[in-house]
Amino acid sequence: MEKRLQKTLIRIVDDDTSFSGALKFLLETDGWCVECYSGGRDFLVGDSPSVLGCVILDVAMPGMSGLEVLEEMRSRGYATPVIFLTGHGDLDMAVQAMKDGAVDFIQKPLNESRLLEAVAKAVKWDESHRGWTIESTDEIKRFETLTNREKQVIRLVASGLINKEIAERLSLSERTVEVHRQNASRKLKLQSVSDITRLLSHIDEKN
Missing domain, CATH: 3.40.50.2300 (Response regulator)
Structure with missing residues (x-):
């Protein structure tokens, strides 16, 4: 179903x-x-x-x-x-x-x-x-503060890839991916993959 x-x-x-x-x-x-x-x-x-x-x-x-x-x-x-x-x-x-x-x-x-x-x-x-909350709107604003590379990394995180796989996909070192991931999570104030996935889903719906 x-x-x-x-x-x-x-x-x-x-x-x-x-x-x-x-x-x-x-x-x-x-x-x-x-x-x-x-x-x-x-x-x-x-x-x-x-x-x-x-x-x-x-x-x-x-x-x-x-x-x-x-x-x-x-x-x-x-x-x-x-x-x-x-x-x-x-x-x-x-x-x-x-x-x-x-x-x-x-x-x-x-x-x-x-x-x-x-x-x-x-x-x-x-x-x-509740519906679409102010908190969610703030999350979108925070997403826009990410660099293009941070956005790339966090989208691949949301798709289920681990740091090593993301590094291979983007031709980066695993350590560099880890830094971009940490920076993106800090800026978004989101740690769990499910929260990040939810945010990206809302963003994609609006675009």
């Missing part, structure tokens, strides 16, 4: 990898792009909050609970909507989650149709409330 929106991402945060794998399959079958994280800290470090979508967040996880993850997201200003999942939830926990800003609270075992409906509503909310 064709992906619904290439720049929309559903994040699953659950320490039960077999469950998250099955949920990923369900969502991808429904046309969504999906990323899985085995814990709250991995999610907070690895996610790109500027990418539209939603977070499906397990409440009971070791190390950092779902409610603690949501609290940290809000303290960082993450606007991504959250759907809570739990096999241990009760009414008080659901009320607290909704007070903290969750858009839905669903108990395991899942009702698949309800979950898919909740995801669609959460993504629609995110698209209507």
Whole structure:
């Protein structure tokens, strides 16, 4: 099935990898792009909050609970909507989650149709409330400060090439490529390949 929106991402945060794998399959079958994280800290470090979508967040996880993850997201200003999942939830926990800003609270075992409906509503909310942000416009302005060589390098990074392959493609030393890549990332204030790819996609759409 064709992906619904290439720049929309559903994040699953659950320490039960077999469950998250099955949920990923369900969502991808429904046309969504999906990323899985085995814990709250991995999610907070690895996610790109500027990418539209939603977070499906397990409440009971070791190390950092779902409610603690949501609290940290809000303290960082993450606007991504959250759907809570739990096999241990009760009414008080659901009320607290909704007070903290969750858009839905669903108990395991899942009702698949309800979950898919909740995801669609959460993504629609995110698209209507965030869309193209000032932050993204600032990123485009920062991209224009790159030299032509830095733009070449960062586009090849976004295409999935490693430094050695980029060096061969551009007839440069690997060290020179590394310097251009570091300079471009510093100017863009973007480190992850997914964030860089998202930015270049927006730029190419506007041109």
